[in-house]
Amino acid sequence: MTRDWTAAETDPALAEIARTPRLLVALDFDGTVSPHVVDPMAARALPAAVTAVNRLVALPETFVAYASGRSLHDLREITEHQDGSRILLAGSHGAQFWFPDTGEETDLSTEPADRAEIIDEMRALIGDLDGVVHEPKTFGFGVHTRTATPGQEELAFVRVEKWAADRIPSWRRRTGHHLREYSWRAEGKDAALDRLREHVGATAVLFAGDDVTDEDGMRTLGGADLGVRIGAGETAAALRVADPAAFAVLLDALADARATAQ
Numbered sequence: 673m674t675r676d677w678t679a680a681e682t683d684p685a686l687a688e689i690a691r692t693p694r695l696l697v698a699l700d701f702d703g704t705v706s707p708h709v710v711d712p713m714a715a716r717a718l719p720a721a722v723t724a725v726n727r728l729v730a731l732p733e734t735f736v737a738y739a740s741g742r743s744l745h746d747l748r749e750i751t752e753h754q755d756g757s758r759i760l761l762a763g764s765h766g767a768q769f770w771f772p773d774t775g776e777e778t779d780l781s782t783e784p785a786d787r788a789e790i791i792d793e794m795r796a797l798i799g800d801l802d803g804v805v806h807e808p809k810t811f812g813f814g815v816h817t818r819t820a821t822p823g824q825e826e827l828a829f830v831r832v833e834k835w836a837a838d839r840i841p842s843w844r845r846r847t848g849h850h851l852r853e854y855s856w857r858a859e860g861k862d863a864a865l866d867r868l869r870e871h872v873g874a875t876a877v878l879f880a881g882d883d884v885t886d887e888d889g890m891r892t893l894g895g896a897d898l899g900v901r902i903g904a905g906e907t908a909a910a911l912r913v914a915d916p917a918a919f920a921v922l923l924d925a926l927a928d929a930r931a932t933a934q
Contacts, residue, residue: 766864861889
């Protein structure tokens with residue numbers, strides 16, 4: 673059962689995970705530490721979230737990762753991630769990684785031979801629709817409708833989904849906030865969390881996200897883990913906060929609890 677988190681009280685689940693020997697804090701980006709914005713590449717984490725993340729990263733046996741549907745290149749840009757960072761990255765829903773000790777891991781060997789033709793066909797489908805945007809992805813593409821004029825979003829999704837069912841039926845389809853995404857890779861946030869957990873040897877994971885794609889990860893969390901949902905929607909997470917600003921407060925509370933526990 674999901675309950676609303678409030679900074680006015682000490683949540684027992686937050687206190688408990690703060691005491692785990694080796695903690696991984698895995699975070700979606702858009703809608704979690706950053707508000708949704710019209711231009712996807714203009715997204716940036718709230719300053720309060722950045723401060724809390726930096727506090728966590730500085731603590732012993734504590735690891736922070738961003739796990740996003742964004743391509744790794746774009747994820748590094750919006751997180752303002754540098755080569756010397758201690759923050760781990762999982763891009764493309766867990767098909768790409770960046771680790772402080774080994775760097776980038778991306779396998780492009782499965783790329784379909786007709787990828788360029790597929791993208792051209794899709795772009796032609798939405799070319800006459802106002803505010804409907806193609807987003808290139810390392811392993812596929814997204815169709816964004818955040819700036820679409822009235823009626824154009826529904827038309828775009830009807831066209832693209834009908835075409836995709838015939839043209840790329842084996843590709844994985846994902847839905848999101850004003851988004852349809854298609855990928856020839858099947859990995860999801862569940863695979864991302866498994867790999868991140870294994871890499872750092874975490875004894876517990878706090879995972880936070882705001883969208884349907886994040887629920888793949890939420891459903892894999894075990895008894896020692898903790899899921900946090902940002903915003904409305906059906907979720908397997910134990911805690912819920914209203915928005916990224918409220919989640920930044922939760923992250924700061926976790927940093928306080930973790931420092932005290934250690």
